[in-house]
Amino acid sequence: MRLTGLPFVAALALTACVTINVYFPAAEAREAAREFVENVIGEEQAAPPPAGREKDGDGQGMSGGMALAPLPAGMPLRESPAFDPWILFGIGAAQAQTPDITIRTPAIQAIQQRMESRFNSTLRPHFDTGALGFAGDGLVVVRDASQLPLKDRVAVNAAVADDNRDRNAVYREIAVANGHPEWESQIREVFAKQWVASARAGWWYQQGGSWKQK
Known part of the structure; x- marks a missing residue:
């Protein structure tokens, strides 16, 4: 008796040896950058929600439970996902993975x-005066040295150098910690945009080679 099913099974096993492409998780990177940046410069206080109980459409206070509305006549129940036999061989519907960013x-x-x-003790006041600004490459630069008091210039320049050293280190460290050192330039680009997005009103940032005030 010939085992006609063996060639098919062998083909499935060979197909299971596929290369899984890992794409740069841009959305996750933006969320990680937002969390990191806001922790550094401090989040702006959000307005508290109005006091009082939430009400439903009838103006009555919402109860602790929630009743399920009956399905309209003729509407079928949601079907369970169909079984994918390729999963048995390690092949899913998609052959790409998008990891989280930690x-x-x-x-x-x-x-x-x-x-x-460093930001709270030294840098913040000089962002407020316009002496410092966010560069387009995710670093900090002295934008207008004339705004720095003479007695503070050495300390501020040293703080800027230390901060840029940490910035370069953290972009590299995030890429390495997530198993993809080649993502460093993309991590830097995401963070550069987030520093600008999180900048407070009146702070300066570079865009297209020119300075703009937020």
């Missing part, structure tokens, strides 16, 4: 804490 490693957290302390 910024919660000891090295990254240590850099974040240093940057937060």
Whole structure:
């Protein structure tokens, strides 16, 4: 008796040896950058929600439970997902993976804490005066040295150099911590945009080679 099914099974096994492409998770990177940046410069206070109980459409307070409305006549129940036999051989419907981005490693957290302390103790006042600004490459630059008091210039320049050292380190560390050192330039680009997005009113940033005030 011939086993006609063996060639088919062998073909499935060979097909299972596929290369899974891992794409840069841009949305996850933006969320990670937002969390990191806001922790460094401090989140703006949001307006508290209005007091009082939520009400439903009849003006009555919402109860603890929720009744399920009956399905309209003729509407079928939602069907369960169909079984995919390819999963048995390690082949899913999609052959691409999009990993999360983590910024919660000891090295990254240590850099974040240093940057937060430095920003609040030294850098923030000089962003407020316009002496400092966010560069287009995710670093900090002295935009207008004339706005720096003479007695503060050495300390501010040293703080800017230290901060840029930490910035370069954290972009590299995030890429390495997530298993993709080749993502460093993309991580830097995402963070550069987030520093601008999180900048407070009156702060300066570079865009297209020119300075703009938010």
